[in-house]
Amino acid sequence: MGAAVTRAPATGDRMIVIVGGGSVALSIAAMLARFAGVLPDGLATIFALVGAGIGLKVALSYAARSASSAARTRMMTLVSTVGLAISGLVVLASLPRITKAAGLHPFAMDLAAQLWTLALLMLVAGPVRTLGWRAFVGAGLTGLLGLTALARLVGTPLVEKLGTSSILATAVWVPITEEALKLLPVALVLRMAMRRTVARPSVLDVTMIGAWTGGGFNLFENATAGRGAFSLAANPLLSLLFPSEGKGTASGWTVAQMGHMGHTALIVLGVSFALMYRRQFSRTWIAPVAAIAAVLGEHCSQNAIVTGHLNSVVTKISIVLTLGGRLTSLMLIGGVAYVIALEWRVVGGAFAPKAWFPLPQAEAQRRSRLLAAAQATGRVPMSRASAGGAA
């Protein structure tokens, strides 16, 4: 990152380069100090967090300025490549440690299962996607490395104090904090998007950011817990779309387990829909409230069941309410289907698979302008014919 930033052409960017370079140096120094045993893990993490926070702010400022200069835009692409490369190297360096519990095979199976669903989602969102692959891969790496570290920083003290069998720690505190932290990348993207009036991403763009973030988080958690598998038959029909979805039994009843990717994607779908299409529909707040309730209902109840301290009646009630753990899966499928039908009309309704991947820049800009216009005016074409242009 630092090498890329120092090549900034404009004199006015020098302060940004200095601050950004300093923040990156601070984060790396904290990491090295932790490896050298100079700093304890908690303190090193806090230093790294401070540096990373400043670095992100600098990147955000530079990204905003990049609109005015082709050179700056190319610079941001270089910064993106370097950032993704650094993150990828950290993942590779971490693999021996995080797969220590069960080896690389379950990790590879789980990686394939997560990518299967992400690829399907990418395919479905193809007609309305405006963001490039870098944003999604960056979100996945952030979920895998950064957000799991943050979640442990927040959750581990209470878990260590109360024990892993504590309902308060593992079935209340951990699910709530994890679901909240996984929304950080999405919050950043939504914050930028909602300021814009001339160009906006689609709801499915933001949903994919959430899915990639959750997928990375799930990959880390499964690897460190020594689990991970790929199955298209464990849960009838649902496993065709979510091969990472688990299946277990509780009180003699079968329970499907969606996992972090689907949970985060569903919350993001509800939140972004309510924010972006609040002019089109009344009471859009129902979407995020329902999504959050369903996700926390599954996450909390299933963690509580695993602790072994939930009585049979409450267990069965929770299983019924969550449709045997299938509620979030079905809500996500229905929500994505509805939003793609809506946004496909907004961007013209044309069937042009060649523009789905790779996504041309001009096509991305055309879609984002149409999406912004529809979201701002509250008017969505009721048919493909009235949608006007096509891809």
Next chain:
Amino acid sequence: MIDIFAMMMHWCASCVSSGNVIPGAAGVVGGAAGAVGGLAGLSGAGDGGAGDAGDAGSSGSSPSSYVTLPPPPPPPEYDGVSLPPPPPPPMNNPDGTPWDGGPSNSPPEYPPGDAPYRPTPIGDTPPENGPQEIPWPSNAPSADAPQEILQNPEPNVDGSPTTNPDGTTTVLNPDGSTTTALPPSTQSIGVTLNADGSTTHYNADGSTTTDVPPPAQSIGVTLNADGSTTHYNADGSTTTDVPPPTQSIGVKLNADGSTTHYNADGSTTTDVPPPEAGTTAGGSTNPDDS
């Protein structure tokens, strides 16, 4: 089918043993690098990375892909000729309130002394108030007969447009005023005056409408003392036809072969035919000359 998942799983990253996870600082650095990579990747929309940046649309933190706009499309053309400029903004009254009514039949009111100049007809003084109107009973409504009044409906309070009997639409503005617009399909967005006096309107829906003005229709005529005639046209204008002064109103064939024309103004004109071949040049055949 083999159930490869038989146990309920724990969704808890914090419950994993510390021996299996990477140091938090490393995770934060790697995660932050990934976040920067993803964030910077937003700058170039699409999968190809960054492209050429356009004009910055607005300030604030945003990826450039959400501010770059292509140039506006060129105006539509008809047979290679550019259309007239777009229609002007909605008309307002002099006090700034939106214009919400059609043309009035009542004459405009002018301050004393500011009345516009009106030319008087040439020739005899026309009858007072112009030519006398010819009554046409079938067109004249009975004083007792009920008259149909095309009154616009009340505008909708929710801001949606209401359609008036004449096809126009009226919208209630937030400030309580109303704005009346022509039907979109026939709304002229430009007009061209043609050489023959007709006007061609370019409508919003791409069609054109050509208005041909009616010819000046005379509804009254006066024969003036000088022989000219003054026509009082339907549009209020007058046209005076002056006959040519040498117009022949009679002709007489003389014995010598010449012809005498009796003109409208009382004068006469004699046309002498050219001499035939063999006669003496310049010789007179007029018996008056002998």
